[in-house]
Amino acid sequence: MGKRFMAINLKLSSLIYPYFVQTGANKKEEIDLFPQVFRFSLNRLLEDIEKIEKLGLRRILLFGIPEEKDLNATSGFKKGNIVALAIKEVKKNFPDLIIMSDVCLCAYTTHGHCGIISGQGTGSRMRAVFDNKKTLQTLAKIAVSHADAGADFVAPSAMARQQVFAIRKALDKNGYKKTKIMGYSAKFASNFYGPFRNAAFSAAKFGDRSGYQLGFSDYKKALGEIVADIKEGADIVMVKPALGYLDVITRAHLKFDKPLAAYNVSGEYAMVKAYVERIAHGARRIAEEKKLVLEILTGIKRAGADLIITYHAKDVAKWLKE
Ligand code: PBG
Numbered sequence: 517m518g519k520r521f522m523a524i525n526l527k528l529s530s531l532i533y534p535y536f537v538q539t540g541a542n543k544k545e546e547i548d549l550f551p552q553v554f555r556f557s558l559n560r561l562l563e564d565i566e567k568i569e570k571l572g573l574r575r576i577l578l579f580g581i582p583e584e585k586d587l588n589a590t591s592g593f594k595k596g597n598i599v600a601l602a603i604k605e606v607k608k609n610f611p612d613l614i615i616m617s618d619v620c621l622c623a624y625t626t627h628g629h630c631g632i633i634s635g636q637g638t639g640s641r642m643r644a645v646f647d648n649k650k651t652l653q654t655l656a657k658i659a660v661s662h663a664d665a666g667a668d669f670v671a672p673s674a675m676a677r678q679q680v681f682a683i684r685k686a687l688d689k690n691g692y693k694k695t696k697i698m699g700y701s702a703k704f705a706s707n708f709y710g711p712f713r714n715a716a717f718s719a720a721k722f723g724d725r726s727g728y729q730l731g732f733s734d735y736k737k738a739l740g741e742i743v744a745d746i747k748e749g750a751d752i753v754m755v756k757p758a759l760g761y762l763d764v765i766t767r768a769h770l771k772f773d774k775p776l777a778a779y780n781v782s783g784e785y786a787m788v789k790a791y792v793e794r795i796a797h798g799a800r801r802i803a804e805e806k807k808l809v810l811e812i813l814t815g816i817k818r819a820g821a822d823l824i825i826t827y828h829a830k831d832v833a834k835w836l837k838e
Pocket of ligand 1 (some may be wrong): 618622630674709711712713780781782
């Protein structure tokens with residue numbers, strides 16, 4: 517298996533492992549319906565990162581879970597915010613690791629939407645509508661606080677118009693020209709984000725995200741979003757989720773030169789875990805999980821992704837050591 521694995525060139529350096537970091541000490545909390553993924557306090561996060569670094573993983577993506585939420589997402593950018601603290605400590609202890617940080621408002625706003633809200637549509641859909649200017653200003657503040665702490669990449673995921681441009685401008689203006697941007701360029705309004713929202717307590721309190729995320733049949737718009745992110749200055753572009761969108765990954769791979777990331781999202785991960793739990797019992801379980809995961813990640817890679825953000829990364833790194 518090892519050989520075949522290498523043949524399509526799925527290297528550990530192309531995997532990005534997501535982490536959820538929360539305030540407090542000595543916390544490693546399990547998450548509902550999200551097996552083996554945890555909310556770590558900073559000290560426990562550092563312990564875990566030590567392990568994955570030894571296993572050979574090189575890239576992490578950080579998500580913050582704040583103590584307080586408000587309408588302005590203040591806990592996302594205030595001095596000493598949880599993600600900035602984490603970046604600083606991780607950088608100090610693991611200087612070779614590439615730190616990427618998620619830049620969005622949904623974990624920090626009381627309503628759970630990804631931007632500052634100016635209104636909502638009527639009817640059954642109840643689409644949240646952004647105040648785009650205020651949203652961009654807030655995203656830029658979050659990004660600058662992460663860059664200031666030492667993030668190598670900031671990763672805007674709010675799907676606010678011109679978010680990459682606004683963040684690039686703010687980073688440059690504040691002297692962070694070297695901080696790069698991974699845009700969540702083609703982010704679909706997916707039904708596969710459930711476990712993540714349990715993790716980050718970020719489910720929307722009203723309406724849904726279809727006012728700013730892409731409809732899942734709209735691949736042309738998705739490619740347009742990628743073009744826009746590249747023009748605005750993204751260093752890496754992304755398609756998210758991965759599995760239902762392999763065609764979009766391939767189209768983007770064939771069309772654009774930028775490094776392309778695919779996000780193998782929480783629901784896709786939980787689906788594998790549930791399958792393994794229910795279908796493959798006993799001793800067969802681990803072997804089966806390994807085969808399933810390698811098949812899936814190989815498929816994403818084969819579609820054309822250069823980088824894969826995946827909760828399976830830790831297991832893959834362990835399996836490759838065996
Ligand atoms: C924040 C964000 C989400 C994910 C990554 N960044 C959730 C959302 O849009 O609600 C989902 C990732 C996953 O499901 O693993 N905007």
